[in-house]
Amino acid sequence: MVYSTLLKEIKIEGKTYKYYDLVALKDERYEKLPISIRYLLEAAVRYCDGFHVRQSDVETILNWEKSQHEAAEIPFKPARVLLQDFTGVPAVVDLAAMRDAVKTLGDDPSKINPVCPVDLVIDHSVQVDSYGNLDALEKNQTIEFERNKERFNFLKWGQKAFKNLLIVPPGSGIVHQVNLEYLARTVCADDAGILFPDSVVGTDSHTTMIDGLGVLGWGVGGIEAEAVMLGQPISMVIPEVIGYKLVGKMPQFATSTDLVLTITKNLRDLGVVGKFVEFFGPGVANLSIADRATVANMCPEYGATVGFFPVDQRTIQYLKQTGRTEHQLNRIQDYLKANNLFVDYTDPKFSPNYTKVLELDLSTISPCVSGPKRPHDQVALTHLHKEFKSGLTEKVSFKGFGLKTDESNKIVKVTLNGEEHTLKHGSVVISAITSCTNTSNPSVMLGAGLVAKKAVELGLKVPPYVKTSLSPGSGVVTKYLEASGLLPDLEKLGYYIAGYGCMTCIGNSGPLDEAVGKAVDENDLVVAGVLSGNRNFEGRIHAQVRANYLASPMLVVVYGLAGRVDIDLENEPIGQGTNGPVYFRDIWPSHDEIAKIEEENVRPQFFNEVYSNIQKGSEQWQELECPDSSLYPWDSNSTYIKQAPFFHGMEIAPTPPTAILNAFALLNLGDSVTTDHISPAGSISRVSPAARYLTSRNVAPKDFNTYGARRGNDEVMARGTFANIRLVNKLASKVGPKTFHVPSGQELDIYDAADKYRSEGHSVIILAGKEYGCGSSRDWAAKGPLLQGVRAVIAQSFERIHRSNLIGMGIVPLQFLEGENADSLGLTGKEQFTIELPHDLKPGNHVTVETSQGKKFKVLSRFDTEVELTYYRHGGILPYMIRKLINTSN
Missing domain, CATH: 3.30.499.10 (Aconitase, domain 3)
Structure with a gap:
């Protein structure tokens, strides 16, 4: 490794470890960096091999004061990946389908295996069917297993078939709380005894809750998380860091919820999308870890990538209370202090350089x-x-x-x-x-x-x-x-x-x-x-x-x-x-x-x-029987688990993407269209395309379950895309999951219109307003539109994770220029759109859109990095990973 001279020994209770000594860089810029940026720096130093991570990347991070304003791109390899079952099932389905694809292409399917530790907590499957009685818990958990037995069997197979995949069984708790109380390492030690800060990316947007414990973590798309599992670094633009100074103490009748809703409003008003928020100041010392975690949890609601609370003595007290060993506690403190990553919030001298600083007096919080x-x-x-x-x-x-x-x-x-x-x-x-x-x-x-x-x-x-x-x-x-x-x-x-x-x-x-x-x-x-x-x-x-x-x-x-x-x-x-x-x-x-x-x-x-027996699970979990094979034996009769179609017909060499010619607008949407609107997680309406499909497969309405539970079946999820009853589409006569099919003049269910366009040989795009894709980080909010034939989304702005997911599935994210939108440009959504995408497209280039009415306008290509363009040219991140693994070994 390039920075091997920084590798030092550290003895903790008689045991010798190694760590990369960032202080030994002897670079005065280090002490001015926000702690969260120091975490990014440590990972870059540790992984610097001159190929995936270069010395120039380390310099970019050290030079954060300047590079934060230049949209500079850096790679980041987190320590682990966190999944819950709604997003975990499709991720494991994709991995299983990737194994099949690798075998079809003539290579060893066992190459598809997580190289980064993956923790999956099953927590999204239980429903409030029974309530208000002592038997509610037992009844709901019994129904949970009846509804989801097939999914749980599949996940149990995944734990056996894949290395580095830990499954926490149902009934254990909410993924982020289990992460906080049990899974988080705070400081990790690898097989070689090298210490480094814990960091995590998760397929649930509230992965940020762990930032309250001083673990750098945020939500990513399921597609991006799968690439991380397979050893691919995340490509990210080095963020601005907003310093949020807290002073004072909370008043007697205010709660942590009041605090977080106030912070959410303040940061939303400021605008922190794509930025880190780092908390500091004497007020932080007055907040418990649970309070900090509450604030960090709501990070997606105020729009930042992370809401980070560096480790202090109160963090150590919490880790002790939650059962971490004395050796772990000493290892965490000694390592973080050696690298100047441990803070004292009451120390007035602790104030790194931030992009901008906000201040909040906790005594002003009201219910x-x-x-x-x-x-x-x-x-x-x-x-x-x-x-x-x-x-x-x-x-x-x-x-x-x-x-x-x-x-x-x-x-x-x-x-x-x-x-x-x-x-x-x-x-x-x-x-x-x-x-x-x-x-x-x-x-x-x-x-x-x-x-x-x-x-x-x-x-x-x-x-x-x-x-x-x-x-x-x-x-x-x-x-x-x-x-x-x-x-x-x-x-x-x-x-x-x-x-x-x-x-x-x-x-x-x-x-x-x-x-x-x-x-x-x-x-x-x-x-x-x-x-x-x-x-x-x-x-x-x-x-x-x-x-x-x-x-x-x-x-x-x-x-x-x-x-x-x-x-x-x-x-x-x-x-x-x-x-x-x-x-x-x-x-x-x-x-x-x-x-x-x-x-x-x-x-x-x-x-x-x-937590002593959490991995054992209930008797119902222990009794589940799953296949004992490296390739999953897909059941064609299953309405829950189906082989993902994304690799059908895939070849070793990618086919260059083509221009989008004469595409129709499937939808014309306004502001704040959430992933709930795009890919609902709730119940399946009995008068929906998904219901018609399930009925055709002899599934009774009482057994429809939820969209979230059926994320392992692309047929259901493609039909459930844009199925939200509150969707406001300017091409429909009323609120709901309908749209106007332009050639026929019919108003149809959105899936049926998409299917009709596809059968006629037409591509489709989506027009949208601000914050397109805000809300939970759902990979099906990108996979579903792809299966409906969507080639591009033109929006006023995108939620960070959703934009990444669109690219991960090969959909082009395009942004109206400042001050423009579909209405200001006079677009009705009933035109046809031609979008030329040059082969030499660069991050941040403008692209020309021409309509069938002769109108031309420029839009911003939201491929923000070269890596994102590489994914797009391969048809998405997963085909890229398959080709990379095959080409590396041949």
Whole structure:
């Protein structure tokens, strides 16, 4: 290696390790770098071989002060890859199909094997079918195995067939919390005894949660993650780093959720897409690791690549509490201190050079929620009731629902459990303590328990039309809720544990009570969900629930008790208790109350008890039988697992891409089209192309399961692409998954229109507005459009991961020039488009688009690096990897 002279020995408790001593570079620029950039530098030094990583790359990182403004490209090799099952199943399907392709091309299929450690946590499959009872957990886990047995069998095969693939069985917790509490190394040691900082890329956008522990991590597309598994470095533009200085302490009645929603709004207003955010200042020292992880988790919602908290003494205390050994703790501290990567937030001298600095006084944080349709739309708690009411009659927007004034006061009677209840606009029908955002945080989980305890003591109950659920991030949450005596109080209000996994936040909220659902549909009610999650995009939480608010677990319980979001919590009672009206202030605990109970009940042995046998799994998992073969025996009758079609007909030499000639616009979309709109994860509508396909394969509607669960079958996913009922397409007559097929003049389901264009020999493109592809990092949001024949997307701007995914599948990302969009250019979407892509296209070049109406305009090619262009010329990143592996060995 080029920097072998920097390889030094370090002794820790009598054991000798080696590490690359960055201080020995004797470069004054090093001490001015943000800590996150120092992590990138260490990886470049360690992997510098003059080929994949060059000395010029190391110099680019050292010269960050200048290179951050030059869009300079660097390679990065993370220490490991993190998957969950929604994204993990298609990744393993692709790897299995790549083995078949390599065999077909006459080479050894076992070359397709992860060389970078991969951790896969099965957490996205459990659904809230049963709730509000003691048997909910067992029933939901049983149903989970019945629904997903084939997928789980396949994953278990993958663990046996591939090296370096660890599977954490279902029922263990939410991937990011398991990563935080168990999987994270903080400092890694390889087989040669070389120490280096832990870093991770994951196929879930909230991989960033681990940044709260000082592990550099972010979400990437599943396609890009597969390349990393196979030893390919990530190509990235060296980022600007926003320094976010925190000072002061949180006030008594504010929570970490209030903090993160405030930070999300502030950073969203600043604009941090594609940038690193690094937190510093004395206020950080006052935040627990759980608080930091909550802030880091919401990174995709404020748009940054990472929200990074360097390691300090509090990080070490957390690692000790969660069961890391004394040797690991010493190794982490000694290594990080030797490389000047360990910080003291209270040290006024610690202030690296940042691109820009923001400052927040924690004492100014006040209670808030976020919604009703986007996670960065913060609402002060005192204003929510007014904003919701006014939004009912405002035109349809991120705040408005477009009701007529005479419809806004509609009241509907429903009979539940023999009693009559009232439903109206704003009624809370889902109240869910869910998702990794908050369930990693004992302060708000125990706070929710205290809210429940006070409410029970005062005689409050949750109305029966509210679907209540509690899905902890790990078994540790259950243990400290039990130890504190607060779990029974939550259960008395209906918050029984429904499962350990990502449930309501991913759309696995399960059905509403039949009478409630009927009342909502027949009366077009704008009912609400209140959840402690991180995403609330339209159609994501539940198809029948149009207003969804992100809130702390404590507020989830408060609004569950109130049964409505249009309540003035300052002046109106939450409900009638045993001795009269009960107000918000009567049941809200203080920081001191929560801190006392947390100190007494969050114990280190809980982590050891939960994680000592985590890889063993339940009896159901242990009983699963899977094939014992290196190539997967595909079952042609399966509607869950199908051989990926992306390598059919592939040859060893790539075919050069051709120009896009006379393509039709499949869709003409506006701003903030999310991956939920493009590739839904929720339930499969019974009147959709995917439903027709499953019915043709003799699958009963009750067994349709979700799109997320069927990501291993391209036939379902291609039909599910753009199947979101809230999709707003300017080529359709109304909101929903329809579009206009120009040659015939018919309005068709989007998949059917795409299929018709394909059968006629026409290519298609997509027109879009700002933030195209924001939301979760779903590879099927790129794979699905490819299978529908989409050759290019022309948008005003792209979400970072989704742009990467499009390129990974060979789709061209093009961006309207500043100040232009489809409307300003007079495009209706009914034209045909010709896009010439020159063979010598360079990153950042302009490309000419010409329409059949004779209009010409320039767009920016969003191939940002040469590596991305190389992937595109091979038809995508996976064909490139196959050819690279074959050519390397021959």
